[in-house]
Amino acid sequence: MLRRLLAVCLGAAALAYGSLVTVNTTSGQLIGSNTDGVISFKGVRFAQAPVGNLRWVPPQPFVSLEVQNATSFAPSCIQQFSSALEEAFFNQGGPSSSSEDCLFLNIWTPTNDSGTPKPVLVWIYGGAFTFGTTALPTYDGTSFAKNQDVVVVSVAYRTNVFGFSMARDLAPQRTNLGLLDQELALQWVQQNIAALGGDPAQVTLMGQSAGGQSVGAAFLRHTDAHAPFRAGILLSGAPTFRSAATNHTPFDAFARAANCSQPAGPARLACLRAVPAAAVSAVLATDAATFAFEAVVDNATWFVQPLARIAARATALKPIVVGNAAGDGTVWALGYSSLRAAITDYLGASAAQVSDAQVRALYPGQNDSVVTASFITDYDYKCGAGLWAKAFVGAGERDVFRYSYGAVFVDLSPLPGLGAWHGSELPMIFGTYNASSATAAEKTLSATLQGALGAFVRDPTAAPAAHWARYAGNATRGLAELGYHGNVGPGDFVEAVPGESLDGPCAALYDRFLAAGA
Template sequence: MQRALLLSASFLVARILAQILPVPVIVSTTSGQLVGVEVDGVASFKGVRFAQPPVGLLRWEPPTPFTSNLLFGATTLPPACVQQFAFANQAFDENLFNNPPPPEDEDCLFLNVWAPAPLTGPLKPVVIWIFGGSFNFGTGSLPIYDGTSFAKNQDIVVVTFNYRTNVFGFPESPDIPVQQNNLGLLDQELVFTWVQQNIAQFGGDKDQVTLMGQSAGSGAVALAILRHGTDAPFRAGIMLSGVPLSSSTALNFSSFNAFALAVGCTEAPGSAARLQCLRAVPAATIRSYTNGPSGGSFGLIVDNVTAFDSALQRIQNNQLAPVPILLGSMQDDGTVFSYGLTDLQAFLDSSLGAASLLLSAPVVRLLYPGLNDSEVIAAVVRDVGFRCPTKLWADTYVQSGLPNVFRYTYGAVFPDTQVFPGAGAWHSSEVRILFGTYNTSSATPAEATLSASLQAAFANFVKDPTVSPAQNWSQYDPGLLGITLAPTLAAIAYNGNVDPGNFVQPEQQSSINGPCAVWDLALN
């Protein structure tokens, strides 16, 4: 009897230890033999190199695949790529979007995988996460993007990764070919290829891949849809607060040229000599400049390979991967970008240029009755930057005969998410809820419930993007003048609704789109 009790106790201790102690797991990939760990039913592989270090002669070159047969430890999140935060808002932006700040390195092209254990049996759906940050900052190494909860609770494989940002990833440079300027997007494409080649080793199905991104990452998902066709390396896209519409084809090299002069490379613009000089400048020197008061602005250019001048035209012309999409925006997407702004006319002048003569402060106030000027500025940023472009994408997708569109607006506000007064459901505040990485020590029970509800809905879309992802969530129908017989806009977590059966409330899209009738004219 005593022996039986001891054996039973030993078995119980072994089970408990298996849940809390890491167990090595080895997977064979094109990047080598990866030694990850399994903890509590989730195997994780962190810091997997997918490209050669983009340093020295490979700085400002398209990513070169990394291949190896060697054994590599894969238990530590990799460094972020070199970051750029606008000088005027550095402390504010870093506190919101880079906290805690991970180490940075120009050698940064790594990815991470979380997969339900064991890595055998029927292959599972896969989601590839693309971080946001205005293509200037961001990293897959932030703790809020940890894929453990998603993989464990939803039985899917999660991939996060780094891509080059700011002058390293989107230099807008005359010194390299136009088609190589959107290097960050080329990094993303290499990750998509890596997943196709390797994800089965982690129990993932390469034919059931969904791209998911937020803000600039959402825009990156949209651009991937626009540059692929029916042979796309993914079958669906999820876009949280960010889609491209139209972009100028004019090339502006002023920021890059000023940067070159500032770091001592005075050779002729566009010359091999200047590029050679710039490749020898230490990354730390470059970061110091780009984060300084004259750091410059770097971003996407229209190259007609990775990015295009008219997204809506490509949708209408069926020049895209015709995949199901789930997309939406936040009730208060604009608050983090308008914090501290009070002069409405000055804001309109700086944002709209000549159009502010027609859309002057008195006119714009009429679009947002009952709001003070600070609130109007936040609403304009939300609508022009996020809500109305999302509407145009969803409307055009459906009107072009593309099925399986699911649109939402997110309104959850919790006491511990109010990072400043009046933040509301601010830009990216849903990410922690979605990944299950919210602060458990300060979260309310409602926050935990919404996390489970939201995560399940998005995972349902990943598992089958052709059916309703949640109760009350129908395929989107723009209707006639925004009115349909059945409301098909999913209002998520408004009025305290967080339970699986009610966190989605169907609404007429016209309930939130009023000012878009004006802004759409400018956006088109």
């Protein structure tokens, strides 16, 4: 009976042996595990090891006929944290091992026999494009897969200098390698997910922070006709204006620190490719401010004017959920000694156009600590979500669902006063909160929020939850405030407010920089 059930659920190639399951894929015959109604395949290689001569090369597909043990996570990509604060907040239960050889993905698929292929959720982690891993306990896909009856896939991609080198030694189309890693993983999903119980025509992308930016970048580089997904969920991350100029200084400084002093070009790359990964990691750890790597404009994976590109309908226009956490900026504000320092950091060359007094005026009656956190929340997260919602609606996409997440739970807050801080919704979405410390309200909200996003994955053309209307700007109550006032149940966790009710500072000041770099 079990063998027949798994064969129906996972395709004719799947067989079960006790708690182990095998399935044939382009990566080989995977051996996974069957636990509590969910089959998982972890550490599945989708690309050749990007080491040696393949360092700083676009990912190369991995194809095998061999048996692959897929019962545990593979090493994470090499991490680079900008501060101890960042690591403490965003690496809780982080990877036990890391490696340059890190291009693997993980799959969770329910064992229940629905008789039809299941919708698929592909998760892309955040981490400012400098850190991140699929192995965080928060990102375990078991609960979402089981409770929402969807296949969950999480994908790894290169970060920091390995994935976003900003090197003048490379062609522009070879600098955002982490995004190319994601693209190859999406191709793997299209080729293999049917054998794992999923429907390749029903793929939804979901990411948070840099992962949300990555989902947005996937929309920007694809058209409707050729996109390997049908919907997207952008959590606290949406690409906005980016200067076309690439700052090569971080890579040049890294090369000098790694004792490769040749002029930029093949000889310097050859020298740097010979530097052991552990030595590269050690260099990165010495000065995070100098070795600051990010995605750059290459007009293939990242673009100067994302919003104009959407308006011109040069992108995939498909259903989206887009929004942010109400306290996205509170953690980041802890790292700034003054409001001016934050303005300078976030606005860069445009900071001279914005005075401290202008920003303070947007948050009357608040001290500078609160103003700094609010500025970061709005400028880096909320305004971008609003601009994307407006742009998609303006381009004709009907199924746009905007939200702001405001739930606060004491046991999820590392420090008091952070509110709904950056990433605090993720244990709720994945159902990976601490069951021993969670309140009844917390458990209920997790089931409610996960259920809403699960509903969107199953049918992105329908409202995710009661009272969650499609976004249509200021004229309608089209912005869903989630869990703001202790409301946690499926019938009341959405409070519908006017579409632009939270966007005052954006419209007054920030949008002009985010939309056009003015």
